[in-house]
Amino acid sequence: MSKSSNIVPQAYRITKTDRFGLKGHKPCIIWFTGLSGSGKSTLANLVEQSLFEKGVHTYVLDGDNIRYGLNNNVDFSPEGRSENIRRIGEVAKLFVDSGTIVLTAFISPFQSDRDRVRALVGPEEFVEVFVDCPIEICEQRDVKGLYKKARAGEIADFTGISSPFEAPQNPELTIHTDKVSPEASVDLITDYILKRILVNT
Secondary structure, eight states, rough: OOOOOOOOOOOOSSSSHHHHHHHHHHHEEEEEOOOOTSHHHHHHHHHHHHHHHTTTOEEEEEEHHHHHTTTTTTOOHHHHHHHHHHHHHHHHHHHTTTEEEEEEEEEOOOHHHHHHHHHHGGGGEEEEEEEEEEHHHHTOOOTTHHHHHTTTTTTSSSSSTTTTOOOOOSSSSETTTTOHHHHHHHHHHHHHHHHHTTTTO
8 A cells, every 4th residue: 555645744742752751661562472372362461460560551452352443344364464463563653652561462473474563663662472382272272162163164264273373483582371370471571571661770
């Protein structure tokens, strides 16, 4: 999609630096990626709670919630998945500009899409968290019954079954949710994030 020559970005008087100076911490995207059922949403919510309790300004963007509203016109084809992540990336960038820590929980199966979001904000403001869990365990946790439907051919382009998942090549963090408890995982992620965002560290 080409950009109109009549569109000129507005320059704001208050900068991102001003905003994180007011908040007392730097902004970033914490990008949770992994198979359906791996524990992305669970970790994103628990990490947000942990950061929030420490006075950090946060917001969670979750896959189902975004597809229910902002991206309700985007399908699950490879092209649709890329467009879904592109839009989420642009929204996450706005949160970063506001000085907020935004936690995103999306399968986001393609490396190129995740790299594109990283490039929107820069490596210092993007933390990729690979929520790594064997597909057999993900299926056991599948309270929505999505894997069963996918294996029965009722859901097309289902990641891990009929559509590929490209594991992150160099994530900042890898969390094995089949081996590490949610509590220990949250502590690990929280500690890592605080070291990156606190202004006086």
